[in-house]
Amino acid sequence: MSDYFVEIDNVDLAYNEDDESLAVQGLNLNIRQGEFVAVVGPSGCGKSTLLKLVTGLKPPTRGSVTVDGKHVAGTLSFVGMAFQNPTLLPWRNTLRNIMLPLEIVEPHRGNLRSQKAAYLERARQLLRTVGLGAHEAKHPWELSGGMQQRANLCRALIHDPRLLMLDEPFGALDAFTREELWCVLAELRREKKLTVVLVTHDLREAVFLADTVHVMSSRPGRIVHSRHVDLPRPRALDVCYEPAFVEIVHELRGHIERVRCVDTFGGIDDSVA
Amino acid sequence: MSDYFVEIDNVDLAYNEDDESLAVQGLNLNIRQGEFVAVVGPSGCGKSTLLKLVTGLKPPTRGSVTVDGKHVAGTLSFVGMAFQNPTLLPWRNTLRNIMLPLEIVEPHRGNLRSQKAAYLERARQLLRTVGLGAHEAKHPWELSGGMQQRANLCRALIHDPRLLMLDEPFGALDAFTREELWCVLAELRREKKLTVVLVTHDLREAVFLADTVHVMSSRPGRIVHSRHVDLPRPRALDVCYEPAFVEIVHELRGHIERVRCVDTFGGIDDSVA
Amino acid sequence: KTPVRFTLDWRFEGPIAPYLLAEAKGYFADEGLNVTIDSGSGSAGAVNRVATGAYDVGFADINAMIEFNVNNPDQALKAVFMVYDHPPFAIFAKKESGIATPTDLAGKTLGAPVFDSPRKTFSAFTAATGLDEASVTWMSMDPPLREPMLLRGQVDAISGFYFTSLLNLDNLGIPADDLVVFRYADYGVQLYGNAIVVSPQMLAQPEVVKGFLRAVTKGWADTLQDPAAAIAYVRQRDGLIDVDLELRRLNLAIETSVATESAKANGIGAVDEERLAKAIDEVVHAFNLPSTPAPEAIFDSSFLPEKEARMIF
Amino acid sequence: MILSRKNLERYSPLIVTIIMFAAWEAVARLARIPSYILPPPSEAMMAGYEFAGPITTHALQTLYTTLAGFALAVIFGMLVGVIIGSSKLLYRAFYPILIGFNSVPKVALVPLLVIWFGIGTTPAIITAFLISFFPVVVNVATGLATIEPELEDVLRVLGASKATILLKVGIPNSLPYFFASLKIAITLAFVGSVISETVASNAGIGYLMMSASSRFNVPLVFAGLIVIAAMGIGMYALFAALENRTTSWAFRR
């Protein structure tokens, strides 16, 4: 048995059975238990698809995905996922949306009735952490875009998942809120020893948080470059201004630019192809 | 008559009639014809609300909104708006989603039948510009998050609106696509002499594109600082590395930080209040 | 040609052969009439259809018509031609139930629709037989349900038209020999049965009514001559009917309700003034009506063809 | 008297009802429509008043059978709707049969029911059930089949079972349409029980109407119709209140 927690082995995925064009092709990615991985790449390259593959939401068309030593068939039950679009349930208010995973995932599901008060307090605490303490009774459509995104993040965290999948969780937040939440996330991860996969467009965010940053090619997506971030932990926000940090960001930037350049024949100007 | 195109005069807005807490309070903002305005501020402060006020989607609870010399009552018909969540119609494919405004806004509505081919070509051209040329037949759920956002942007532009309202139009895009679209937008605006209101969290984006950047306070939102950006036009992407540019970004950053500090008693940690 | 809308009391069955025959053979046309014949959904319903003006003429239960006239004097209809001189009203029970005389019905459960004429005139039967009307319990059900309900013992007896229920029961496997049948006419009940009734508007056109009745009389004459041939016209109109069954039904109707002693004596279509008065009294009593109409208000014999023409038996 | 918008909204059903009755009364009187065709509502009301006692008894009987049949229809309708709505195979397999069964007028089956269960309450309940069951099935099935996969994924990623997804997303998502189907179903349930009563029963508004019509008491028939309508509206008010409490999120505007 390998010592990887997540293993993606030469995976292809076609969204439409009949459609030959693949969303990801020849995807290989290994993630160690407790590792914090960031995935970056041009828009539409297959980052969200990657997350769906790991969590079992989409079965691979070819290749295999293994999580925790087991072949992924169907979905797992120790995953927390923040989707790219905050898909909050419109008939639940914010607090009850956050509580949803507790109603589904064991052991919380069984304990929920007896320890209602404790769980409620935990949810409220989490809401406070992201600055939504005063908004727990609001329905999703009464929240601003950034507030929805924060609620979405809370929902991914509430049930203490072992594997955390975050799809651009801070995209709609202002710089300060965002940086604050970086620190919250880093701390949480250290405490609970979470394995995290973070999809983001913000290279600084990727480098600040991750142990390894993977760069994906444009569609059909595959990993074209992986960069280990060897900055010491815990990292303070000041690290962003250190030359080593800036250099990594710069290096990654270069990789993405190259990926997109190839892309000029298949991506941004794909009409030409 | 004043020479402002958009005048927001001491506006309050409460989302719930019975609810006393206001989303924006004492909001004042004037926009000249042809001006490019950026609005920044902490998450949930009322930026999206501001856009809804200007376009007439929400009538102000108190105060008045005037656009083009006329009091806003009901909606206008020369506005292009990209909503924060890309609300594409699920029953239309990407191309037909983009075409929607042409079916509604005069004079296109009247001409659509006779000049179908020309309009289709125009829509396709626009899709190519944002890199979606190969995806026109896809339905919204077959697009990645960033692709949806780009389609959303196209829909706001297709009908040559005089007033363009953009609510974080580039939030889900990678740095390169984003910067490319900055240039597209700046060029378009110069060509058509558009009046643009851009909501964003990216201060570099705001400074690069806007003539004036307004900083909003946290909820209830109002403009606490306005900064004229006097960098010469046209601006190349290199301008971002000029000291004058960096300084403005830094200054705005300070303002937002201050806004959020006040906020410690009502915002991020509003549970304490 | 004068259009005349004619509603039957029930489906296209044997006993209405004369009218279909008259129509098919052009007897109505000969009188300058263009008659359309529609099926009905009950002899009381037929009264209503004529009263409302939806139809000009109906083949309907005269007792129901009397009731209607008393309740709605301004739209009072008139019967102009009596068809069922003896009412086909009857009570049926299975022999095995031990019911042998009408008084045995005391304490039993009877089944019939609420609008069933035999049920509605039951008190005339009880008055004639000495049965205590209050001692029976009625169960209400759709017409086609009553025979199966009797068969399965869910009711002890049913009321119905003699020639209908008898054949229905036969059809279901109970031959007449296994049944006890009390026909109202056999117990001295004076009631009449179905008649041709017309609306007040029609009465204003005596020639039309007369012509209509002439044609009907001819139709009956042909039918009595050769019932089997008459059934063919029913079959022509409704391809679904069972010819043998309808022929039996027609013959039963003729035997028990049409070709009665008094009809043979006075010709088809006529009524006896005295008996009519008694029949009206019975109806008034049975339906608990507030007033008793005069016989002239119920039956108008002035449209009948000459007696010779009506002596067709 | 000038009504505020709010009061106008509150009293609008009453106002419309009154206007409708007034119009009916006017037409019936002015056109001199005889009361054995279409009695003016005042006459129907008077007949209703005169026979208030029996009407009440019969109405309660009808209400009872209707509600019993309706309750069965809701329970089984949801069950079948859930089964059909969550499996494409079962959807394809059973939908046509259901459609076929529902195209058949249930009156035709009442005689069967009467022979099996005897005259009285049971056939009425079953008829009400049979007739009102289908709309619930259709709307629940449609509600489930049109869930947005994105919402479903939120639960699937947590390892939720099909049943859980149904409970947490499927049902709430189709709730507005479930209520819409209840509104259709309750009216049909009334129709079903009344029809069954007209075919074979000694009690209920259906029997009352049948008996009144056989005595040419058309005003009483209409009184019966009005009573049914009133009961239908009463039940609707109940659902509307329930709907307001549970699905206001869907009608936010």
Added chain:
Amino acid sequence: MILSRKNLERYSPLIVTIIMFAAWEAVARLARIPSYILPPPSEAMMAGYEFAGPITTHALQTLYTTLAGFALAVIFGMLVGVIIGSSKLLYRAFYPILIGFNSVPKVALVPLLVIWFGIGTTPAIITAFLISFFPVVVNVATGLATIEPELEDVLRVLGASKATILLKVGIPNSLPYFFASLKIAITLAFVGSVISETVASNAGIGYLMMSASSRFNVPLVFAGLIVIAAMGIGMYALFAALENRTTSWAFRR
């Protein structure tokens, strides 16, 4: 013979139908239910074969009246649904009346229709219309009342009129439920026309059944029922095809 999943799906309605008929046949024969109560389907088929000619004529008549009434129901149902669904005031004002009206069994109104329109085609069409109109109203109104305001805003910001919003967002958004309502409505339309034919007509499956039942030709009654069911399924197949073409977006999965 092993069926592939795809073939299983394709033939499943047929398989279920056959199983159902087989079960019916078995029950009727084994329990020796007399054929005047519940004839086995084979007898019903034979009766149907025997009277194939008249059945065809009557079935065509019923199909005609049903489709005419149904078409009216769809048109007016959409109209009323749109009116009620897009104004809260009108919704509140007219919903109760509609509910009341629909709780009333339409059979009770057939005699009235006969008086006004005579026996035959018109009352059947009107009854089919009256009975099938309400489900369309309810589902269209619900579909419109539950549009997401966000989608609506997309059009409002362009200065679109209410009518345009309806056309571009309201209708497409409620299309799946509109089709659901059509499925309910077509079955009810059949019920309506057949019921009307049993009360007042010389033609149509309703007349056929009535005529057969008054002669205790119960197998023929059931043959009539089977024919109605078959016509209902045929109409459903038509809508299902239409639905597939227009609303596949809502059923993506």
